[in-house]
Amino acid sequence: MHRNNLTVGLIMLMVTGVTYVHSHARASQAKQGESWQARREVADSAARRGTQFIYHEEKVPAYTLPDPLVMADGTKVADAEMWRAKRRPEILELFRKYVYGRAPVGRPKGMTFKVFDLDQKALSGLATRKQVTVNFTGKEDGPSMDILVYLPSAARKPVPTFVILNFGGNHTIHPDPAIKLSTRWMRSGRKATEQSRRSSYSRFSVEKILSRGYALATIYYGDIDPDYHDGFKNGVHPVFDKLIDGKRAPDAWGSICAWAWGLGRAMDYFESDEDIDESRVAVLGHSRLGKTSLWAGARDERFALVISNDSGCGGAALSRRRFGETVKRINTSFPHWFCDNFKKYNGEEDRLPVDQHILIALMAPRPVYVASADADLWADPRGEFLSCKNAEPVYHLLGLNGLEVEKMPALNSPVQKGRIGYHIRTGGHGLTQYDWQQYMDFADRHFKGAEPSSRDRKDIVFSCDFESDNWYKEFGMRSEPERVEAVSSDPARKFEPLAGRAMRIKVERDGHYGTSILYRFKDQVGAEPQEIYFRYYLRFADDWNPAGGGKMPGISGTYGRAGWGGRPSNGRNGWSARGQFNRQVDGKTPLGYYCYHADMKGRYGSGWMWETEKRGHLQNNRWYCIEQYAKMNTPGKNDGILRGWVDGKPAFEKTDVRMRDVDTLRIEAVWLNVYLGGSWVARSDHHLYIDNVVIAHDYIGPIQ
Numbered sequence: 001m002h003r004n005n006l007t008v009g010l011i012m013l014m015v016t017g018v019t020y021v022h023s024h025a026r027a028s029q030a031k032q033g034e035s036w037q038a039r040r041e042v043a044d045s046a047a048r049r050g051t052q053f054i055y056h057e058e059k060v061p062a063y064t065l066p067d068p069l070v071m072a073d074g075t076k077v078a079d080a081e082m083w084r085a086k087r088r089p090e091i092l093e094l095f096r097k098y099v100y101g102r103a104p105v106g107r108p109k110g111m112t113f114k115v116f117d118l119d120q121k122a123l124s125g126l127a128t129r130k131q132v133t134v135n136f137t138g139k140e141d142g143p144s145m146d147i148l149v150y151l152p153s154a155a156r157k158p159v160p161t162f163v164i165l166n167f168g169g170n171h172t173i174h175p176d177p178a179i180k181l182s183t184r185w186m187r188s189g190r191k192a193t194e195q196s197r198r199s200s201y202s203r204f205s206v207e208k209i210l211s212r213g214y215a216l217a218t219i220y221y222g223d224i225d226p227d228y229h230d231g232f233k234n235g236v237h238p239v240f241d242k243l244i245d246g247k248r249a250p251d252a253w254g255s256i257c258a259w260a261w262g263l264g265r266a267m268d269y270f271e272s273d274e275d276i277d278e279s280r281v282a283v284l285g286h287s288r289l290g291k292t293s294l295w296a297g298a299r300d301e302r303f304a305l306v307i308s309n310d311s312g313c314g315g316a317a318l319s320r321r322r323f324g325e326t327v328k329r330i331n332t333s334f335p336h337w338f339c340d341n342f343k344k345y346n347g348e349e350d351r352l353p354v355d356q357h358i359l360i361a362l363m364a365p366r367p368v369y370v371a372s373a374d375a376d377l378w379a380d381p382r383g384e385f386l387s388c389k390n391a392e393p394v395y396h397l398l399g400l401n402g403l404e405v406e407k408m409p410a411l412n413s414p415v416q417k418g419r420i421g422y423h424i425r426t427g428g429h430g431l432t433q434y435d436w437q438q439y440m441d442f443a444d445r446h447f448k449g450a451e452p453s454s455r456d457r458k459d460i461v462f463s464c465d466f467e468s469d470n471w472y473k474e475f476g477m478r479s480e481p482e483r484v485e486a487v488s489s490d491p492a493r494k495f496e497p498l499a500g501r502a503m504r505i506k507v508e509r510d511g512h513y514g515t516s517i518l519y520r521f522k523d524q525v526g527a528e529p530q531e532i533y534f535r536y537y538l539r540f541a542d543d544w545n546p547a548g549g550g551k552m553p554g555i556s557g558t559y560g561r562a563g564w565g566g567r568p569s570n571g572r573n574g575w576s577a578r579g580q581f582n583r584q585v586d587g588k589t590p591l592g593y594y595c596y597h598a599d600m601k602g603r604y605g606s607g608w609m610w611e612t613e614k615r616g617h618l619q620n621n622r623w624y625c626i627e628q629y630a631k632m633n634t635p636g637k638n639d640g641i642l643r644g645w646v647d648g649k650p651a652f653e654k655t656d657v658r659m660r661d662v663d664t665l666r667i668e669a670v671w672l673n674v675y676l677g678g679s680w681v682a683r684s685d686h687h688l689y690i691d692n693v694v695i696a697h698d699y700i701g702p703i704q
């Protein structure tokens with residue numbers, strides 16, 4: 001690291017560092033809702049027990065973090081391409097060489113998977129249970145691990161999956177008597193017993209995970225490498241180690257690296273299991289296994305989401321803060337966890353060419369989640385938060401949101417809007433139901449709704465496929481809206497699913513109102529775009545035959561002031577370009593835009609129908625892929641754009657729209673509005689279905 005190479009980022013960090021010290025000196029305990037601070041009594045008592053460790057913010061030495069966006073030779077990382085091609089590999093190599101060590105590359109030769117247990121009616125029908133032995137070398141006496149998998153019966157396959165190493169044997173996570181009792185080395189030093197079944201049950205909540213549509217895969221970490229120092233004679237090390245003159249290299253892999261490598265082998269298995277969606281696997285770990293999940297996610301980009309629970313030193317916490325557990329202490333108590341080179345930094349943290357924020361940055365562009373606990377000062381909650389914060393520049397370089405908060409959040413106030421999630425909860429070191437709940441919420445945001453073709457696209461802002469029971473939460477709503485229901489079948493109205501469940505909207509006889517669901521950019525991603533693509537699938541039910549026209553989903557910026565319901569736009573108050581439908585012509589419903597704009601005459605918006613090749617004329621009982629694009633005009637100029645596509649084909653274009661005269665009007669929301677008419681009412685019940693909503697910065701197009 002080049003110490004004199006102070007970049008703006010570093011200076012900013014030092015400034016924040018100073019602020020923390022002052023605010024901490026003023027108050028010993030944050031009030032409800034305030035940015036988290038360690039409770040004084042917790043810090044004092046920890047400091048009394050461990051006098052050689054830092055537990056008070058004011059004792060943290062000044063430090064300078066290496067910049068994730070500056071190459072080792074001092075060159076600035078100019079763009080995403082350079083990050084990908086140069087800096088990321090450079091950083092990975094630094095972590096291999098100086099921290100975790102070097103694991104064998106690629107899939108081991110001869111590795112086999114053997115399913116030795118399969119029950120499709122496990123847990124009273126809630127799940128399919130599988131147990132699989134992964135034999136790393138395929139040799140009878142070679143090392144192997146057992147993966148226990150629970151797949152939710154109710155979910156559409158392949159399913160998104162959480163994979164987690166466990167501390168006590170697979171049999172400890174659930175009382176299910178069919179789970180094989182681990183026969184391997186146990187942390188207790190004793191053989192696993194029937195009594196130890198379910199002893200970690202409270203940490204897992206298998207049923208809850210399944211009910212949310214996720215599979216759970218778990219592996220006993222001792223299968224891969226027993227967690228004690230015996231000179232690397234047991235587990236996978238002796239089988240794969242290449243000794244030089246009978247000795248291990250200073251960058252030979254430690255146990256954390258071996259566990260992380262084992263997770264990669266589980267991923268190899270997932271790729272071969274048709275029930276598991278290998279492109280939606282979240283890797284999660286607690287404590288030393290949280291360090292492990294971070295390294296697993298960094299070295300193996302197949303993990304789509306990486307979660308660290310209370311991982312602390314050598315995990316998510318910044319080493320340079322030396323708060324709680326230090327590099328020296330961890331290398332002394334656990335000499336087998338890291339590579340030998342790491343020991344050179346005992347008490348010499350400032351010389352490390354990396355720090356743990358750069359490890360977090362290695363997850364980009366994938367989502368990553370870090371969680372801390374209030375009383376777990378040993379793991380340095382603030383250092384974990386600061387790692388996330390200082391990983392942000394890499395996400396920004398890639399055009400993505402990171403954490404998007406400046407200060408540590410209050411207790412129990414998860415931050416989940418960008419690609420970096422963080423929370424600190426009440427309580428001590430442990431993996432709790434509360435933690436799991438946050439991880440599943442975060443996974444819902446990133447995993448649900450994006451079909452395979454779009455899942456790895458970085459420009460996707462939001463997607464929802466209505467598979468989750470909590471789908472409305474994805475839009476930021478507290479409860480399911482009225483007249484709306486996620487359905488997977490509806491034979492009376494000739495419904496056929498597009499992909500699993502869809503949102504059914506009902507307009508009741510004698511009524512107008514269908515729904516009004518807003519995805520607000522400010523609330524969800526922190527900023528309002530100037531242009532956006534919005535795609536959804538639309539199907540009019542068999543009973544759809546309204547007597548007149550009405551409103552459909554679209555894009556808006558009403559700001560609660562103007563742009564709907566007879567509140568005309570004047571260029572400064574608000575605007576909207578919702579969808580519009582007219583009454584059926586020859587059995588087809590014409591679709592278009594209903595636009596409130598600065599050139600509108602009278603109190604109501606302009607109707608611009610999608611007439612290109614009549615693509616906007618839609619039949620009942622058929623799914624259509626509807627896509628809209630809006631680009632805000634230069635304030636005062638007639639250069640705003642509205643476009644429309646049906647099933648991937650252009651159906652409408654207008655390039656002279658004046659939505660605004662001031663820059664403060666932007667794209668505030670995607671507005672899923674369904675409303676029949678104005679002056680007339682529905683003569684019978686009408687239904688329509690919406691599915692697979694995607695909002696993105698680039699053209700989305702139909703599901704492949």
Ligand code: GCU
Nearest residue numbers: 287288289311312313325330
């Ligand atoms: C110890 C160790 C930590 C580790 C923890 C655990 O406390 O010092 O670094 O995270 O064990 O794995 O439970």
